[in-house]
Amino acid sequence: xxxxxxxxxxxxxxxxxxxxxxxxxxxxxxxxxxxxxxxxxxxxxxxxxxxxxxxxxxxxxxxxxxxxxxxxxxxxxxxxxxxxxxxxxxxxxxxxxxxxxxxxxxxxxxxxxxxxxxxxxxxxxxxxxxxxxxxxxxxxxxxxxxxxxxxxxxxxxxxxxxxxxxxxxxxxxxxxxxxxxxxxxxxxxxxxxxxxxxxxxxxxxxxxxxxxxxxxxxxxxxxxxxxxxxxxxxxxxxxxxxxxxxxxxxxxxxxxxxxxxxxxxxxxxxxxxxxxxxxxxxxxxxxxxxxxxxxxxxxxxxxxxxxxxxxxxxxxxxxxxxxxxxxxxxxxxxxxxxxxxxxxxxxxxxxxxxxxxxxxxxxxxxxxxxxxxxxxxxxxxxxxxxxxxxxxxxxxxxxxxxxxxxxxxxxxxxxxxxxxxxxxxxxxxxxxxxxxxxxxxxxxxxxxxxxxxxxxxxxxxxxxxxxxxxxxxxxxxxxxxxxxxxxxxxxxxxxxxxxxxxxxxxxxxxxxxxxxxxxxxxxxxxxxxxxxxxxxxxxxxxx
Amino acid sequence: xxxxxxxxxxxxxxxxxxxxxxxxxxxxxxxxxxxxxxxxxxxxxxxxxxxxxxxxxxxxxxxxxxxxxxxxxxxxxxxxxxxxxxxxxxxxxxxxxxxxxxxxxxxxxxxxxxxxxxxxxxxxxxxxxxxxxxxxxxxxxxxxxxxxxxxxxxxxxxxxxxxxxxxxxxxxxxxxxxxxxxxxxxxxxxxxxxxxxxxxxxxxxxxxxxxxxxxxxxxxxxxxxxxxxxxxxxxxxxxxxxxxxxxxxxxxxxxxxxxxxxxxxxxxxxxxxxxxxxxxxxxxxxxxxxxxxxxxxxxxxxxxxxxxxxxxxxxxxxxxxxxxxxxxxxxxxxxxxxxxxxxxxxxxxxxxxxxxxxxxxxxxxxx
Numbered sequence: 001x002x003x004x005x006x007x008x009x010x011x012x013x014x015x016x017x018x019x020x021x022x023x024x025x026x027x028x029x030x031x032x033x034x035x036x037x038x039x040x041x042x043x044x045x046x047x048x049x050x051x052x053x054x055x056x057x058x059x060x061x062x063x064x065x066x067x068x069x070x071x072x073x074x075x076x077x078x079x080x081x082x083x084x085x086x087x088x089x090x091x092x093x094x095x096x097x098x099x100x101x102x103x104x105x106x107x108x109x110x111x112x113x114x115x116x117x118x119x120x121x122x123x124x125x126x127x128x129x130x131x132x133x134x135x136x137x138x139x140x141x142x143x144x145x146x147x148x149x150x151x152x153x154x155x156x157x158x159x160x161x162x163x164x165x166x167x168x169x170x171x172x173x174x175x176x177x178x179x180x181x182x183x184x185x186x187x188x189x190x191x192x193x194x195x196x197x198x199x200x201x202x203x204x205x206x207x208x209x210x211x212x213x214x215x216x217x218x219x220x221x222x223x224x225x226x227x228x229x230x231x232x233x234x235x236x237x238x239x240x241x242x243x244x245x246x247x248x249x250x251x252x253x254x255x256x257x258x259x260x261x262x263x264x265x266x267x268x269x270x271x272x273x274x275x276x277x278x279x280x281x282x283x284x285x286x287x288x289x290x291x292x293x294x295x296x297x298x299x300x301x302x303x304x305x306x307x308x309x310x311x312x313x314x315x316x317x318x319x320x321x322x323x324x325x326x327x328x329x330x331x332x333x334x335x336x337x338x339x340x341x342x343x344x345x346x347x348x349x350x351x352x353x354x355x356x357x358x359x360x361x362x363x364x365x366x367x368x369x370x371x372x373x374x375x376x377x378x379x380x381x382x383x384x385x386x387x388x389x390x391x392x393x394x395x396x397x398x399x400x401x402x403x404x405x406x407x408x409x410x411x412x413x414x415x416x417x418x419x420x421x422x423x424x425x426x427x428x429x430x431x432x433x434x435x436x437x438x439x440x441x442x443x444x445x446x447x448x449x450x451x452x453x454x455x456x457x458x459x460x461x462x463x464x465x466x467x468x469x470x471x472x473x474x475x476x477x478x479x480x481x482x483x484x485x486x487x488x489x490x491x492x493x494x495x496x497x498x499x500x501x502x503x504x505x506x507x508x509x510x511x512x513x514x515x516x517x518x519x520x521x522x523x524x525x526x527x528x529x530x531x532x533x534x535x536x537x538x539x540x541x542x543x
Numbered sequence: 544x545x546x547x548x549x550x551x552x553x554x555x556x557x558x559x560x561x562x563x564x565x566x567x568x569x570x571x572x573x574x575x576x577x578x579x580x581x582x583x584x585x586x587x588x589x590x591x592x593x594x595x596x597x598x599x600x601x602x603x604x605x606x607x608x609x610x611x612x613x614x615x616x617x618x619x620x621x622x623x624x625x626x627x628x629x630x631x632x633x634x635x636x637x638x639x640x641x642x643x644x645x646x647x648x649x650x651x652x653x654x655x656x657x658x659x660x661x662x663x664x665x666x667x668x669x670x671x672x673x674x675x676x677x678x679x680x681x682x683x684x685x686x687x688x689x690x691x692x693x694x695x696x697x698x699x700x701x702x703x704x705x706x707x708x709x710x711x712x713x714x715x716x717x718x719x720x721x722x723x724x725x726x727x728x729x730x731x732x733x734x735x736x737x738x739x740x741x742x743x744x745x746x747x748x749x750x751x752x753x754x755x756x757x758x759x760x761x762x763x764x765x766x767x768x769x770x771x772x773x774x775x776x777x778x779x780x781x782x783x784x785x786x787x788x789x790x791x792x793x794x795x796x797x798x799x800x801x802x803x804x805x806x807x808x809x810x811x812x813x814x815x816x817x818x819x820x821x822x823x824x825x826x827x828x829x830x831x832x833x834x835x836x837x838x839x840x841x842x843x844x845x846x847x848x849x850x851x852x853x854x855x856x857x858x859x860x861x862x863x864x865x866x867x868x869x870x871x872x873x874x875x876x877x878x879x880x881x882x883x884x885x886x887x888x889x890x891x892x893x894x895x896x897x898x899x900x901x902x903x904x905x906x907x908x909x910x
Contacts, residue, residue: 435643438610441630442637443657443708454645540647540688
């Protein structure tokens, strides 16, 4: 098994560590590849246009964070601590944005508030720029914050509340002394995740940013527009800094959170209270309408003949051949890529986590796996994609042949989303008895056999979660793959971006809707399968 | 008598040396979990490793299994050096505290798990599984999943699975500690009876001294990674080799004093007679120990040695007997009095009483 751990380390170095190293090195070279020390960085900070983007990025991220976190907290509170009618529906609606590429909210906002938008009067002027980015980012980040906060608020011990009641604490005091401290770490975590998502996202700013430059669009412009790879690398490193910082804060805070919920805790079940429940239901309805309006606008926009002059419906916008040379192929490419990432990524993360979790001793190497597995979480997709160009395109690299193939897109996507899969697998593996391998050794059964016959079946729900997570993210991602596709392997999300850039918003919206429909369908199939098929396979869980 | 004889036979078997552990040391970084441990286990013997948590007993068991390879030292099993073999190439069956049953396989599949990979015929495996389930008293539970069984039943399944491949050595790592008291008591006897019937050499790790005393042919008492004493349960209880063993196994009074003569210890104003001590020089600081049940009260002759006048400071009712705290001026003693004795002698808190500490029951340890 130690050989396996070493193999995982080597693999992670190749798909995460070395590309980032290549990027770091590139930042210290001039256009011809000579070492120039900090000259590029000096040039960067001396160019106001570039440095301004960093400030812009920071501003947008902070504003979005300040709006999304309280909003998501109230929503999560409604889901976990009040008696909400149709809770499953509200929960489902809050997750909808996950299935969309980040340019979808940008496109919807253009329809709603753009120069020819329905409600352009409402926003008092230009939607392009900071205002548009923030609104789109709120839509885009909301589900992630809700997921984290729901988890944080769900783990509550009813006894703490009973104790507070028995001691005669007021409602506000209970909230401040019991509820908030319990969810504190979740709030920090949500804030950091939102901050990172906004700083590193590329799609929203690209579509609706207008002349408002942010770090992510700068990287794109430097590399694709000006072919200035060294400056691109520098902006990438600048982009990496806040993301890594936010990640470090989150990790630090998470470490302090040790088992708030002991095994003896009694789960809190909210009791009905009319006024509170009505208020929160109203709140959830409002937020849900907001989410559905954005999605619905994109859907409607994709079906309209000629906005805003001819509002009759048509499917012409779905005939992608007319708007982009790759036509529907980009969609098929996306599905192949997502399926590939789901299959290979799931196998890799699960086997990797199993090897690290179940190998005895060997601390240094296992520590290295943990570090490398966590790294992608802190690295923006654009930065990783850029690193891939430098690393895999280098003439001396034996894996050079991968460049501009479907394989590199799959590898890059797996690497980009490695952390969550690794964490999910590790959590699942930690819950099973640590002595299975010892038992099978004593019974002279090879360890791989126990892995296939016992470990995998027990972890099946987690394995499916990882696969679906990888599939959905591979369908919607734009950032890391934008540097890596070739004409033959163009993905739907990238094609949508290109189409939008060319000015055909309706077709871009149509392609976004195809992506949403695909990833949502896969998720729905997962839920159905979980409910009916796997219930039978998991019969042994029943008592 | 029968039991004592059997234990004696067990003790003699040691010479055959089924398992020989020599100078075993295990380090985890700076921490030494086992230091220079040597031990022989005879064929068919039931040996218990007893000690407080962190004493190295589980590490020793895992080293014997090959699950936690030793830093230095050798292990020979049936004459073969297995020191550097991986667990899969050693001959043992193991039951863990958690049982480690495969939750997604039925009881029958769990028991047959080790048989399936030995290319046996399906019918053959089925027959063996049935036989084993009958052996552990679960003949009808084969189709259930582990989660549907009680803790005690799961324990038996784990035992059946470990025995399925007929290993030469059975290792039990705290097999009873997850069970409630009543089930634990019953399983003690069942495991012991099964072991005797199959004659399989068995090593059990436990921190429960009562479990070790009732089940083992021989007990290995461990502390801080080293063996304190190896002996039959009677030897361990009656003649503890060290103060640690005396304290860990059963209840014990410890009285601090000074050795005045080879056979006399001074405890403040009192002097007590004891058997002659060879290893200790007069003037040495010593600890005198006596078990609470060895404090004599009834039928004391006038010239009984070590006779003390005491005040009953406290009486704790423990059920079958009472534990008394006795104040003898410079020393305080625990003594166990039966209910009969308390009634017959009219023992009450605050009352005066004469007791004796029989010299042959006193054990002297260097302080």
